[in-house]
Structures are given as structure tokens and as C-alpha cells.
Amino acid sequence: xxxxxSLFATSDATPSKPAPTNDYxxxxxxxxxxxxIFFSTDREIDLYDLxxxxxxxxxxxxxxxxxxxxIQHSFLVVSMWEQRGAQRRLVGFSRATSDHAFNAxxxxxxxxxxxxxxxxxxxxxxxxxxxxxxxxxxxxxxxxDPQVIDFYRGLGFMPDPExxxxxxxxxx
Numbered sequence: 001x002x003x004x005x006s007l008f009a010t011s012d013a014t015p016s017k018p019a020p021t022n023d024y025x026x027x028x029x030x031x032x033x034x035x036x037i038f039f040s041t042d043r044e045i046d047l048y049d050l051x052x053x054x055x056x057x058x059x060x061x062x063x064x065x066x067x068x069x070x071i072q073h074s075f076l077v078v079s080m081w082e083q084r085g086a087q088r089r090l091v092g093f094s095r096a097t098s099d100h101a102f103n104a105x106x107x108x109x110x111x112x113x114x115x116x117x118x119x120x121x122x123x124x125x126x127x128x129x130x131x132x133x134x135x136x137x138x139x140x141x142x143x144x145d146p147q148v149i150d151f152y153r154g155l156g157f158m159p160d161p162e163x164x165x166x167x168x169x170x171x172x
Contacts (some may be wrong), residue, residue: 035084037091037120039127043077049090056112071095075104075135078128080111080120091115092124096132096140104132106142125155 047064055061071077080092092111098104106128111121132140143166144152160166 035082037123038081038083039124040079040081041077041131042079043071043074045071045077045079045090045093050093053090053093053110053112057110059110070107073097074107075100076128076131078124078131080115080124080127082115092120094124094128096128098132098135098137100135102137103139103141104137106140109142121151122155125152 047067050067051061051064074095075098076096078094079090082089082091092115094106094109096104096106106125109121109125109128111124115121129140142152142157144157
């Protein structure tokens with residue numbers, strides 16, 4: 001539970017505009033060959049860049065007008081960027097919806113395959129959870145595909161301890 005304690009202990013917010021992070025020295029160069037990774041909560045994301053990122057991990061395409069609406073109506077958006085010289089590339093994304101008081105659900109966590117296995121997905125999730133905690137949200141949920149359950153367990157997420165099964169309604 002050390003991961004969760006670190007999130008509950010502090011409440012410094014993620015800056016709203018892109019800012020560098022020093023958490024990943026292997027990605028914190030300034031030349032075109034040494035990239036730098038940074039996070040942003042700016043909602044102005046090029047939807048084609050996001051679609052390209054989602055394509056890279058094999059997600060089904062969604063109508064861009066709906067993706068735009070989902071981002072606009074999200075409580076929180078966190079993106080992760082690689083900067084090489086003057087060029088920036090979207091390499092990670094997540095968002096959360098919330099009742100603005102008690103509960104939030106994390107959606108659309110995606111990290112480009114070239115950046116998976118380097119701790120950057122964990123860093124992205126930590127940014128999302130830290131920001132939600134800074135807004136005094138205490139109940140954080142998500143839905144996980146079977147192949148990523150172990151990833152989320154490693155971050156301290158667990159199946160519903162009450163054993164309650166989620167229920168879903170889908171149109172015919």
C-alpha cells in the first residue's frame with residue numbers, strides 16, 4: 001500500500017500547462033536524440049494525435065466528435081508527452097469522470113507501445129490519482145481489460161472487496 005500512501009500524503013496539483021518532469025532521467029534530455037517526458041492537464045489535444053496513439057495499441061476507432069465531447073465533459077484529462085528538441089509527441093493519455101465530491105472513474109488509459117515497460121504507465125496513473133486526491137476525491141474506480149488487471153493490481157487497485165459485481169447496460 002506504499003503507492004497509495006504516497007498519493008494520499010501529498011496534494012500538490014499537476015500544472016495545467018505542460019511542464020517537465022525529472023522522474024525519468026533516461027527520457028529527460030534536451031537534444032533531438034535525448035527525449036524529455038512531461039505531463040499536462042491541458043484539454044486542447046489534437047484528436048488525430050490521440051487517434052494515432054489509440055491505433056498504436058490496437059483500440060477500435062471511435063467517432064472523433066464523441067471523443068471530443070468525452071474529453072470536454074471529463075473531470076480530469078492527463079496527457080503524457082515526449083519532447084525531442086522542438087518536436088512534441090503524444091505518448092500517453094488518460095481521463096476521469098467524477099461527481100466532483102466523492103467518486104471518480106478513470107477511463108481511456110493508453111501508453112504508446114514504444115513507452116510501455118519503462119514505468120511511464122505507472123507514472124501516468126500516479127499523476128491521475130494524485131490530481132484526483134488533490135480534489136478530495138476518495139473513491140477511485142476503473143474498468144480493466146483482463147490483460148491489464150495485473151498492471152492495475154501493481155498500482156494498488158483491487159477487485160471490489162465487497163464482491164459486488166458491476167452491472168452494465170448496452171443498447172441492442
